[in-house]
Amino acid sequence: xxxxxxxxxxxxDPLVLSxxxxxxxxxxxxxxxxxxxxxxxxxxxxxFDKVFLKTLAYTETKTGLRGKLTNIHxxxxxxxxxxxxxxxxxxxxxxxxxxxIRHTLKGVGVGRGKWVNFGKINASSAEQRQRFxxxxxxxx
Numbered sequence: 001x002x003x004x005x006x007x008x009x010x011x012x013d014p015l016v017l018s019x020x021x022x023x024x025x026x027x028x029x030x031x032x033x034x035x036x037x038x039x040x041x042x043x044x045x046x047x048f049d050k051v052f053l054k055t056l057a058y059t060e061t062k063t064g065l066r067g068k069l070t071n072i073h074x075x076x077x078x079x080x081x082x083x084x085x086x087x088x089x090x091x092x093x094x095x096x097x098x099x100x101i102r103h104t105l106k107g108v109g110v111g112r113g114k115w116v117n118f119g120k121i122n123a124s125s126a127e128q129r130q131r132f133x134x135x136x137x138x139x140x
Contacts (some may be wrong), residue, residue: 006053009054009055009117010053010055011050011051011053011061011077013050016050016051016064019047020051020053020056020099023056023057023069023072023138024056024069024071025071026104027028027071027072027073027074028072028074028076028107028126029071029072029074029075029076030073030075030076030140031044031075031076031077031078032078032079033077033078033079034079034080034081035079035080035081035088035096035117035119036084038083038092038093038094038095039095039099040100042107043129048104052069052104052108056068056069058108058109058120059111064107065107065108066109067106067108067109067110068108068109069108069110070109070111072110072111073097073111073112074110074111074113074114075101075105075112075113075114076113076116076139077100077101077113077114077115077116078097078113078116078136078139079115079118080115080117080119080121080123081117081119081120081121082122083119083120084119085089085116085117085119086119088117088119091127094115096115097115100113100115101114101115114139116136116139118132
């Protein structure tokens with residue numbers, strides 16, 4: 001049923017409809033998730049696929065997408081990873097910046113984006129994790 005409605009940009013899932021309403025009313029989007037295999041987890045990709053539907057989030061043009069969620073002035077991606085952040089940026093293609101912020105979020109009309117990652121979280125101490133959390137205040 002969902003697949004049949006996809007091309008028309010419609011959804012029947014009440015949770016999807018609720019998320020869409022929130023997205024139309026917000027000015028700032030904060031996404032929190034772990035980095036898996038140098039990419040977003042499938043559940044986050046699934047959120048984009050199910051919620052960022054055309055007619056709500058974008059329209060198709062001859063040259064690409066025209067984003068419609070222009071009310072969202074900023075998106076903040078807060079992530080954790082076992083890989084160091086520099087490794088994700090310089091050796092794994094910088095997926096968060098290039099694919100998520102500059103493509104997906106920009107494609108649906110989000111203004112600017114920022115990625116903040118806690119790398120090597122598996123080797124961190126409780127004190128390091130607390131410092132990271134305390135430092136998030138300047139971003140939030």
